[in-house]
Amino acid sequence: MIERHLSNKRSARAEALRRAFYRFRQSRLSLIGAAMVATVVFFTLFGAVLAPFPEHVDGGVDTSNRFSAPSLAHPFGTNELGQDVLSLVMAGTPVSVSAGFAVVFIGSVLGVIVGALAGFNGGWIDDVLMRFSDLMLTLPSLILAMAVAAALGPGFGNMIIAIALAWWPGYARLVRGEVLQAREEVYVAAARAIGASPFRVLFRHILPNIVSPVIVKMSLDMGFAILTVAALGFIGIGVRPPTPEWGTQLSIARSYMPDFWWTAVFPGLAMFMAVFGFNLLGDGLRDVLDPRARR
Known part of the structure; x- marks a missing residue:
């Protein structure tokens, strides 16, 4: 009987995954987003290794080759120091994307903990935690991140700590609402009836059942986190040269626009591809994982 129950459970789970993958494949934009994200992830893992001019990534210069236009030797041209822009963009991908992922991960963990405790306990704990979250939400996240980073x-x-401290309140509000709804479900009452501790009810029964909206929000937030990382680098309080980073590259290149347009266009296109890809992927995951948003 137990083996039959487990087999039925695995079959139902496999069927749910198959249906979810089918819904995802129905959206061309979601597939395009997944392909763009896969490309970004590939260069995040191997961009610095595959850079055609690794010496430029390490800070080497070639002043005799300053501001060379895009060519076969330098597909993205060279910058004011004669460095290959393609190599800098490829090497900047791990910095920008890993920083964005770290911000989203830290912010989501903090937000999930705060929101779960507030929604599950209620009372004064809920009031204190949510009023603090509301206070944080009244401050523009970029301005708060700039202040902390400075x-x-x-x-x-x-830079990661500064942005993550401004990122968690959105997750706290989301998780609190989901926990308030989930704690009234029958399975939660059944778990309490058999003597499950509050800790087990929250972390074993409630949180695993509300993870879908959190995953969707994380995928959508990745693009905004990358933009925020680039914004701090652009104004000079994020990653500093010679470490390659898209925002820093744009900040330096703005002085040479529009004559040497390639020094700004290609880092900007890389940032656009990453942000747009994560947004498209997030929309696809929302359609798959959130029943209320399915078309």
């Missing part, structure tokens, strides 16, 4: 100083780690 206080901590420039650097990759400080």
Whole structure:
């Protein structure tokens, strides 16, 4: 009997995954987004290794080859130091994307914990945590991140901490609402009836059943996190040269526009591809994972 139950459960899960994949494949934009994200992930893992001019990534210069237009030797041209722009863009992908992922991961973990505790416990705990979240939401996230980053100083780690501290309230509000709804479900009452502890009810029964909207929000937030990382680099309080990063490259290239347009266009296109791809993928995941948003 138990083996039959487990077999039926696995079959139902496999059928649900098959249906979800079918719905995802029905959207061309979602497939395009998945392909773009796969490309971005590939260059995140191997961009610095595959850069055609690794010495330029490490800070080497070639002043005799300054501002060369795009050509076979340099498909994206060269910058004011004679460095290959393609190599800098490829090497900047791991920095920008990994920073965005770290921001979303840290912000989501903090937000899930705060929102889960507030929604599950209610009372004064809910009031204190949510009023603090509301206070954080009243502050523009970019301005708050700029203030924290300026206080901590420039650097990759400080930049991630600064943005993540401004990122978690959205997840807290989302998870609180989902927990408030889920704690009234029958399976939660059944778990309490058999003597499950509050910790087990929350982390074993409630949170696994509300993970779908969190995953959707994380995928949609990746693009905005990458933009925020680039914004801090653009104004000079994020990653600093010679570490390649898209926002820093755009900040330097703006001084040479429009004469040497390629120094800004190609880092901007890389950023556009990453942000647009994650947004399309997030829309596809929302249609698959969130029953209320399915078309």
